[in-house]
Amino acid sequence: MARRYPIRKIKSHRAYTFEEVADELGCSIQTVRTWSKQGLSIIDDKKPYLALGGDLKNFHAERVAARKFSLGDTGFLCTSCKTVRQPLGAMADYIPLNDRRGYLEALCCACERRMCRFVQARDLNVFSAKLEIAVSAK
Ligand SMILES: [Zn+2]
Known part of the structure; x- marks a missing residue:
């Protein structure tokens, strides 16, 4: 950076x-x-x-x-590629931190390394419209 x-x-x-x-x-x-x-x-x-x-x-x-850059609807920042990437296979895991917040974890479509993106729980339906999301237990 x-x-x-x-x-x-x-x-x-x-x-x-x-x-x-x-x-x-x-x-x-x-x-x-x-x-x-x-x-x-x-x-x-x-x-x-x-x-x-x-x-x-x-x-x-x-x-x-x-x-400055925009992640868009379903983009993740890949720290290996140093750019915005889409999740591999349009899949992500939601790991809740509390009732309101959590993060999405996915694999980079280019380098297949782990990417994370913090999200509000109330915004999950926006992501689940475009990604297949598996919700993990807390
Ligand atoms: Zn990458």
Whole structure:
């Protein structure tokens, strides 16, 4: 998983040197240089190079948005494939944690490793419409 940075420490209307960005966010200067190569806009007509706080905030907001994904109705996050996968054979086991919550356990359709997804018990009928669900005892 990509690292999270305390981007709220950055002020929108301030210009930062790469060293100041690294200090504020707790990363290395090389990380800030890498961001500038990846699309962070910088003021580079003279040294020291500067990054505007607003640009930094936008750059990070786009990176966070790019990492978001939706599981959809019956998707599971496979931690081996690092993507959303459907359960093998459209089958899953429901393991209740209490009366209201539990988790679905299934095998990945691509790598056949175990995947889990937490669900509310009241939402089980949504899953059972599309998956064959075996309910385990508590
Ligand atoms: Zn997988």
